[in-house]
Amino acid sequence: MDPKILQFLYFNGLVVLLLIVYFIWRPKRAPSRLKLRETQPRDKLQPLPDFKNAPEAANRHERRLNVIFQFNGHDFDAYEVLGIAAGSSLEQVEKTYTEVITSCEEDSHEFFRMAYEAIRKN
Numbered sequence: 001m002d003p004k005i006l007q008f009l010y011f012n013g014l015v016v017l018l019l020i021v022y023f024i025w026r027p028k029r030a031p032s033r034l035k036l037r038e039t040q041p042r043d044k045l046q047p048l049p050d051f052k053n054a055p056e057a058a059n060r061h062e063r064r065l066n067v068i069f070q071f072n073g074h075d076f077d078a079y080e081v082l083g084i085a086a087g088s089s090l091e092q093v094e095k096t097y098t099e100v101i102t103s104c105e106e107d108s109h110e111f112f113r114m115a116y117e118a119i120r121k122n
Contacts, residue, residue, distance in 0.1 A: 063087070069118035071111055078115040093119050 051057060065087035067078040079086045082096050097116045101109060 064122075067118045067122050069114055071114055076115065078118040081112065081115040082119075090120070 065079075068075050069078055070076070077086070079088065079093075082093065082100060084092060084096050088096075093116065097112065100112050104112065
């Protein structure tokens, strides 16, 4: 082989060997300490308010936005089928339903009708 190539291989081999030795026997650093001190003493901390049992929360109720219906054994979200945001008003649903029915094929009318009926029931 060419002496320059052998010199290059020996030099790179020596560098790799030195790196391996360094990574094996390098000094281990102690892990950093966590600073878990509180800004206030624990006995002076204020308790968190109870939001679930607050008087304002008594008249609030959750409302389901999505309406799920079945068609051909599969579950569909009625709002997603019509292409509108979940929880849209009934006027928006009726307007979108009439637009979809006029622009789609006759085979799809039953699918969109079932989505519309599922929204109206809720």
